[in-house]
Amino acid sequence: MRTLKLIAIGFLWSIKVLYANDSLKVDHLIQKIANTHLSQIQSDANGKVNGQLSKVLIVGDSLFFKLQIANRSNLNYQIDFIRFYVRDLKTSKRTVTQEQELYPIVSSVNQNNALKAGASLNEVFVLKQFPISKTSALFIEVYEKSGSRHLYLKVKQKHILKAKAISSIFNQK
Template identity: 30%
Template sequence: MCVRKSVTMVSITSLLLLVGHHYVSAQPVVPIIQTIEAPVAKRIASFPLSITTEQTSVLIFPSNIKSVDRGSAALLCKTVKEAPNVLKIKAANDSLVATNLNVFVADGTLFPFSVRYQQIPDLLTLDFTDPKQSDDWHPVNVSKYGMNEVEVQQFSDIVAGLPPFQRTPHSNRIGSMRAQVSGKYYQQGILFFQFTVENQSQLPYELDFARCYIRDNRSSLRSSDLEKEIKPLYVHQVEGNTISPQSQAQIVFAFDKFTIANNKHFSVEFFERGGDRNMRIKIKGKQILRVRPLLPYLSDEYSNQSFNF
């Protein structure tokens, strides 16, 4: 079948070349100018926002504010510590020239505003947790091809509830405690490590902190060259950071994708608060490569369930 198809393609190509030769011979030579159209940018409408100097406008967003870009220094903006999804804004003076404001929030959404001064604004409090604000305006999803912070947290919480599919590598048993890698997943540039921590003792285990780093296998190197600490994007921990006696718990770390050379290893350490039952797991580079794609796995394991993201 493949041979017949190849012969057919060669025949068609030869025929087209022959026809083209006769056509070109019969026509005058005309220079060809290829026109390439520039891509047309999608126009995004900005939400009209009026502010004043004597009163504070309050904007409420669906998730925590990550960044605020002001078009003018005359825009005075401040986030609220107790409510990180709330932005307070007012004008520095009444001569504020029309400008713009862009607010980036943790769910990967951009809220663009066109700002102008108005002595008495029409609205002082705007709630953007309601997705339906206007027929001709909507926020912009700027994380279309990546995973935003909220999604990383949601996926980590889901991974914590998945059944383990491996039991190694694991730490040494310290005081009836042991930690092991029970799952590794990858999705949209994010690595998820699922750890199972077993407490077979009669005392609760209180997790103080965990430390993750890439370490060189050659101990003769200087300490500055020996290891590189890696900060997780998110950690799903057990409630109260406490593992009850005769029980176990799942802890999930989410990292930006990384790989390591054969002469290095990825090390994860768990430290006990007020105790010495500290555990360390060494993960080789080839073990990191053996991950499962998260979404197809979820589809197979939970085909009858739905998840809201």
């Protein structure tokens, strides 16, 4: 288990080195995506906390996911963690299911991770391109710290295959 953690840390470090020269460009792109209205492909709500995933965007071999979280309750929403993984959609009885955990290359996540009552926030996550079959989907989970208002979003293969090039989105405007 320890070697897997070291491999994951090494991978994330190598990605940061690759994107170090383009960090200003990537940060600018993430801000531009966060401020752009995109059509919604998936949503979930739990306890007056809503999560919406917008259309998937692509640049090279990087996929951009825009996640909007809105807190409509009178209680603050403290985000514990956000998890990305690929899993089979349907499994028959006594069949082993496997989950492939995915880690964002870059994200626009604030260090605060607290969503005040009545507020909303736009987060953009960049994932390296990954294989996905028709029988599996990408799952995004947003967990509340010390709470039970968790959000679960499912992105099917068809939404990932319909990913729009970022250049085509911003050249239209």
